[in-house]
Amino acid sequence: EVQLVQSGAEVKKPGESLKISCECSGYTFSNYWIAWVRQKPGQGLEWMGIIYPGDSDTRYSPSFEGQVTISADKSINTAYLQWSSLKASDTAMYYCARHSSAGSHYNWIDPWGQGTLVTVSS
Amino acid sequence: DIVMTQSPDSLAVPLGERATISCKSSQSVLYRSNNRNYLAWYQQKPGQPPNLLIYWASTRESGVPDRFSGSGSGTDFTLTISSVQAEDVAVYYCQQYYTTPPYAFGQGTKLEIK
Numbered sequence: 001e002v003q004l005v006q007s008g009a010e011v012k013k014p015g016e017s018l019k020i021s022c023e024c025s026g027y028t029f030s031n032y033w034i035a036w037v038r039q040k041p042g043q044g045l046e047w048m049g050i051i052y053p054g055d056s057d058t059r060y061s062p063s064f065e066g067q068v069t070i071s072a073d074k075s076i077n078t079a080y081l082q083w084s085s086l087k088a089s090d091t092a093m094y095y096c097a098r099h100s101s102a103g104s105h106y107n108w109i110d111p112w113g114q115g116t117l118v119t120v121s122s
Numbered sequence: 123d124i125v126m127t128q129s130p131d132s133l134a135v136p137l138g139e140r141a142t143i144s145c146k147s148s149q150s151v152l153y154r155s156n157n158r159n160y161l162a163w164y165q166q167k168p169g170q171p172p173n174l175l176i177y178w179a180s181t182r183e184s185g186v187p188d189r190f191s192g193s194g195s196g197t198d199f200t201l202t203i204s205s206v207q208a209e210d211v212a213v214y215y216c217q218q219y220y221t222t223p224p225y226a227f228g229q230g231t232k233l234e235i236k
Contacts, residue, residue, distance in 0.1 A: 047217075047225050112173075
């Protein structure tokens, strides 16, 4: 069974750094693109970016380029989303999800992780 | 970048009645070489991550009840729930996966029971 298990909720102060994780199992991690999606409280889904763990090829939405860093560690089947300096506006639920077909991101995303709630408040 | 626009933003439907949600893309998501529409629908219930319902605009994911159907081509798409059940209360999103990223989502449509 394909599973994506995300790290737990975080409470941070503005200006702090953070790295959240998405541990993947049940398939060959290197061969599938992983997406990150943001959902602010009470709002819709925002596509942030994707990474291909096989070679760390990464694509970002223009809205998130330079604001976050997506990475992956093939040795432990884990993808990451990190911030160097959090803002209050980063408060949101963050989901990782796997693209459905090996080697391509021109397909739907399924399954999804359970989400990591990030709260940034002074 | 492709922009996805859903309508309505919310709708209330009596139990057992039909619900129809529209999704329009700012440019075609039909890839003519394989005649496939690069569009998916997701359902998100309160407190849960999104769940895939439909891909290729009209192919139902395994395990999804057959009261859910997707239709449309090019730039205009529809998600239909033929007979709304209480467990269908959720927010529904369309997403294109046609062009190079970003793979935009629609803004979501909230379904409630009247």
